Amino acid sequence: MDNWDLTPARDLTLAGADRHRSYQRESGLLATASRFAWWSMMRLSLAVLHRLEVHGRTNLPESPSFVLVANHASHLDAMVLGATLPLRFRDQLFPLAAGDVFFHTPALAAFSATVLNALPVWRKKVGAHAIQQLRSRLIDEPSVYILFPEGGRTRDGSMRPFKSGIGMMTAGTDVPVVPCHLEGTFEAFPAESYIPRLHKVIVRIGQPRTFEHLENRRPGWDEVSGLLESDVKALAEN
Amino acid sequence: MAHPLSVTIVVGVVAGLAVSGACILALRRRISDDVYHAAFRRWRSWCWLVGVIFLPVLAGALPTMLAVMVLSLLCFREYARATGLFREKTICAVVSLGILLVAFAAVDHWQDDRLFFALGPLVGALIVVVSIPSDRPRGFIQRVALGVLGFALLGFSLGYISNMANVVHLGETHTDYRPLVLLLITAVELNDMIASLINRTLGRRPFLPETSPQKTWAGAIGAVVITTALVTAAGGWLFAGTPVAHPGWLVGLGLLTSVLGQLGELTLSSIKRDVGVKDVGATLPGHGGLLDRFDGLVLVPPAVYHYLSLALGEAGPLGSEAPFRILTGSWGG
Secondary structure (H helix, E strand, C coil), rough: CCCCCCCCHHHCCCHHHHHHHHCCCCCHHHHHHHHHHHHHHHHHHHHHHCCEEEEEEHHHHCCCCCCEEEECCCHHHHHHHHCCCCCHHCCCCCEEEEEEHHHCCCHHHHHHHHHCCEEEECCCCCCCCHHHHHHHHHHHHEEEEHHHHHCCCCCCCCCCCCCCHHHHHHHHCCCEEEEEEEECCCCCCCCCCCCCCCCEEEEECCCCEECCCCCCCCCHHHHHHHHHHHHHHHHHCC | CCCCHHHHHHHHHHHHHHHHHHHHHHHCCCCHHHHHHHHHHHHHHHHHHHHHHHHHHHHHHHHHHHHHHHHHHHHHHHHHHHHHHHHHHHHHHHHHHHHHHHHHHHHHCCCCCCCHHHHHHHHHHHHHHHHCCCCCCCCCHHHHHHHHHHHHHHHHHHHHHHHHHHCCEEECCCCCCCCHHHHHHHHHHHHHHHHHHHHHCCCCEEEEEEEEEEEEEHHHHHHHHHHHHHHHHHHHHHHHCHHHHHHHHHHHHHHHHHHHHHHHHHHHHHHHHHCCCCCCCCCCCCCECHHHHHHCCCHHHHHHHHHHHHHHHHHHCCCCCCCCCCCCCCCCC
């Protein structure tokens, strides 16, 4: 028999909003049940209200870790990408969400962490340390990140250049990055709108890439973001 | 009409909080900011705790049972996160279900408390059974043992407080559960505070240095002496006219409360040392987790329940004389 291996939760000493905002957060039974209910509801509502169509689902890796990147037009985007994944990934799925929006108040932070399992990205003060923590988590434990490298939602429907954060997380690792293109979410729920409209949404999932051959430095980061940006643009033209 | 002991305990605790708050304020300029803020945080947490504990007990049997259920669930959550059991979702679901069933069994006194007593072995067996299909024999004993221990201490044992709240017949004198439950909780917390005070002022020889370095023989013995005296005095008042009013039974009740209260704290200390954490949570500023505060309670309720049932003889056992079915509204017995 092996020695007993009692490993406490990494976020044991944190409480309340500090715990919800932490990259070290680990989930319990209540969060698992909440996510099962949330993603089941999302899959159903996207299928019924937005006639969700998914192309290239076979390109998704069979098991974590991997990263989904896509163009960003709407708060629906993360929901749409999350709904394309099997429900069994619900506790390993981490949408990276704007900290100043989704983690601003303790109540919002509790919802974003417990139900969405989101991890905060503080856009105005995102530091190398935070990116390093996200990168470590991706490498050390099975995780699926949903990331929008444009850094914010488009205001006119056109795609903006990708930032290098995705490169800082994945350059020099064997973690697959899956480019995706979202169509229809801008029309369904644009940034200025408060209520989603009934509009068809299409997701195109491309071939995953790995970047283990690239150095984890600025040139490698830029190459990662450039390659993924061109992949997403190519999917848009399909 | 509330029992005078209930009134005395509530007034005493509230007065104690008021005096300690005034002392902290009075010492504001004589102590450093850090010490002042730490003392104030701890005092504020105590105020919240007293409200959260006393209000349901005073409000009625159902609020008491629901509060115990919530306390059990929160304490189990902390225990599971500290030991790593929270990663075993199926076992945690079974223990949580067991806690809900314990609350139901107490609330409705289902089958004249037979369900309550059956839940100990049944939930334990269910934890074993649900651990089999995952087909992971490595670590099986560890997972199952952690689940069974968690339910035994935090579900079943704490659930006895709910079962006591369904006591409507304590001998011939009165039918109020409140003084008994308030006495039990207050005595256990006082026991901890007295031991802690003596450890800091008079304590020399460590009691169990590997398990809890700050506990001393002086603190342990002092707490036993003072808590036993307090419980004996209060018990004489509460159980007047019943067989428990005999000095032998009363001293036994005091000893049981103090010794098992300290053993409960040492149980949690052992768990914390084993997993290498200082506190099991950060819910209560200045205290750590809820379980850090209520660890003294984990062994006391079942022992007191069965001790009183034995002592009361024909006037008892507790909870089976004329229990009330809160959900279905009919009287058992």
